[in-house]
Every structure is written in C-alpha cells, then in structure tokens.
Amino acid sequence: MKIAVIGTGYVGLVTGTCFAETGNRVICCDIDEEKIEGLNLGRMPIYEPGLETLVDKNTKQGRLRFTTNIKEAVRASDVIFIAVGTPMSRTGNADLSFVKEAAETIGKHLNGYKIIVNKSTVPVGTGRLVASIVRHHAKGNVAFDVVSNPEFLREGEAVRDTMQMERAVIGTDSSRAFEIMEEIHRPFRTKIIHTSIETAEMIKYAANAFLATKLSFINDIALICERVGADVDQVSEGIGADSRIGKSFLQAGIGYGGSCFPKDTAALHYLAKINGFDFKMLEAAIETNFRQREDFVAKIEKTLGSLEGKVISVLGLSFKPNTNDVRYAPSLDVIPMLREKGAMVKAFDPAAISRAKRQLGYQCSYTDDIYEAIQNTDACAILTDWDEVKSLDLNKVKNLLKEPVIIDGRNVFDLDVMAQLGFTYVSIGRPAVTGRVEMKSSRGGNANG
C-alpha cells in the first residue's frame, strides 16, 4: 500500500515507520523543515526506544522517506493519515487548526480515490468536518472516504504499542475503506473494532478520560491513606488483583502529565458541556490531578520548613520515563511553585533538558549527571521514575545531600530500606519515614503526620 502520513511527530513518525516495517511504502511529511531535514540525516526528533533502528532500516530499504512536499506525498498515496497535533485551546476544546490545514492540503491535491484517515485525537464530529473541507477544496467530483482510526500508543513504549497493538478502532461507513484499513492492519494480528466515525472518535476520548479518572481515583485514595495511616501501594496491589479492576494505572503519584491526558480530559469536558452535560466526575479527576502537584510542594515545605534560600534537587523533567516530552509535565508546575517560595532548584533529566529549558528557562540549573544535581542540596524531589532514579546509590545520595531528605512523587523506594538508611522519606499515600538525623530546617518535622 502507498501511504502518506501528514505530521511527523510522536504518532506520525512511529505509525509511519511501523507501516513501512510491515511492508508498505510510506512518505512521512511535515511542515517543520528542520525536523524533516534532521530525519533525512538520520537524526531522531524524539526520544523513543527502538525507533531509530526501525527508521534506519526502513529508509535504507526504500520503504520510508521524509519530505516537506505534502502535495507530492498526497498525490503519490492511496491512504493518507492525518497525525498532526490537536493542542488544548483556551476554552479547553481541542484546537483543530492543524487538522483543518491538513484537510485543506489533501483536498487541494486530491487526484483520484483516496482514503483519508484521521489519527489525531479529535472531538466527535471532526471526521465529518474533515470530509467537508476536503470536498470543498477538491477539484471536480473526486471520490474519497474519511476514516477515524484513533491512536492508543504510549510515549516511551510507542514502537511496541504499535507493533503489538491491542486493538485497532476503524470508524467508517464505507466498506471499501474498511477493507483497505483491515488489510493495512492485518500484519499486526490485532483485534479490529469497526464502528461509525463518531463512535471511533468517542472511544479515544473515553479511553483517555477513563485512564485519567482511574489515576485520580487512586491519588484521592492515596490522600486518604496519608490521613489514616494506610499504604496506597498495598491498596493498589490489593484492589488491582481483582481482574475487574486490573492492576495497571493504579500507581499513585504526583499526577498525570503528558501531551494527551490533560488536553483530552479538558476537550471531553468541553464536548459534554456544549452538549448540555456537566461532566462532574471528569472535572473532579482534573482537579485532583492539579492538587497532587500542590500537595507535593506542600510536603516539601512541611518537611523542610520555609523554602526561602533552600536548594532542592529535582529529579526528572519529562512527564514520565523514556521520553523527552515535557508537555504538561509535573516539573513545569512544581519548579515554578518552588521558585515562588524562594527555593533554588537544580534539575536532573537524562533526555528532556533541552525541551524543559524552552519552558522553564533560567528558573533552575540543569544537569544530566544525577549525583551532581543532588550534591549539596537540602532535599531531593523525585518527579519522574527514570531508571537512573530507581537505581540511585542511596548511600552516596545520603552523603551528597546536606541532610538525607527525599520527597518522592513516584513512590520509587522501599519504606523499610529508607528507614534503615536513616532517610527522612516522604512519598505519596504511604507513611512518612522519619530520619534519624536532626533536621537543620527552622520547623523540622515530617510531612504526612
């Protein structure tokens, strides 16, 4: 199959590469010249395990290429995937300007029957909108079909999530388009769910909103655990063993970030609102998520006393491990809050420094040496559970810190081990460990009480 992918970001690049890997001829296009130039030189614009090898293999074997010439890509392809960004607008709704632009470009260069597949996450009704834009700009009565094929990959696991996808949702009322989409997905041996365009669009928002709500639920349980002296990690294990609940997405922490949950929950909330429904449960999930950031900073303050003049090492800038994506990352909320309270911040991240710098600028210093970040700071704040964090030499950490204080937003370490090592260790939804060492801070004491 000849495939064009418009938008060579996390989704477009991974999807296009995996379609090439399964034998299609794929052209990935983008308006970002620097990105395409880099890809043509073998430079990956994103950090995604396993991707570089696949890109390299498929470009060398001639199945994958990159271009800014979208017109040529459209004309040369049978199936065109739209994988452009749909960021959050000020109302909370998804900003569809990139999708509309892509649809217009496709329409203008339609030169025969094509299937236009929307992979971007969009509000219900967008598929029909894309169809009308394409029709409006197409010359003559060229036939085409529009399909909604939402994407479920996770950053950091994107290649595996695509090559071993759990399901493919194909929303279309055209049997011709459905058969071709089925053929493209055959090598993945996955469950195909055939729906209308509207239902497919809704499945994507419902999936992300459900996962975000599950996370906020466990984070609310964590807050109660802190107050009553229970351990949320054990609660998660206990409830997750029930197959009706399932063990995934029950890791309590500093709250979700990333390019999707924040914007997709906001967009679904907005969609409900304009359709006359006040989606209170989702609103509560969104509020809980922000409260996790505020609570985390409050924990640091409660542990150290006034943060004025204190130096905090922040471990992790990306919204989760194995990605350099910092969109809506906890670090972008927490670091400014710490600064506002007078603290200085030394930030560590193995992959996301350059992207974080664009957002945070001079609000902190940066290093990709984890021990350098920790050295001579008043406390260490864990925001991302990178392997580098999980495998820290805690004895070394203890020696480097002014006092052995760790505030952990990802529940990385074992409470008994931290107690044995003499750390003051405050995590999420678990009893605080009180260090044996006297605190130098004005108020002293521990968080969580």
Ligand SMILES: NC(=O)C1=CN([C@@H]2O[C@H](COP(=O)(O)OP(=O)(O)OC[C@H]3O[C@@H](n4cnc5c(N)ncnc54)[C@H](O)[C@@H]3O)[C@@H](O)[C@H]2O)C=CC1
């Ligand atoms: N990042 C993720 O893990 C996932 C994202 N999604 C959804 O997929 C969509 C894309 O997300 P990402 O890949 O993260 O976005 P991204 O921001 O990484 O990439 C989007 C790309 O589209 C390009 N672009 C914008 N307008 C264009 C146009 N008119 N023609 C050609 N290229 C254009 C941009 O330059 C950019 O390179 C969004 O709707 C997102 O919600 C869905 C599942 C997972």
Ligand SMILES: O=C(O)[C@H]1O[C@H](OP(=O)(O)OP(=O)(O)OC[C@H]2O[C@@H](n3ccc(=O)[nH]c3=O)[C@H](O)[C@@H]2O)[C@H](O)[C@@H](O)[C@@H]1O
């Ligand atoms: O629509 C999207 O863009 C994607 O959004 C998420 O994927 P992603 O944002 O890459 O990352 P996740 O692994 O889902 O993590 C999201 C956030 O939740 C947090 N999280 C996740 C799981 C958990 O148990 N606890 C927890 O705090 C992570 O740290 C991260 O900040 C979904 O998992 C994907 O299915 C979806 O395709």
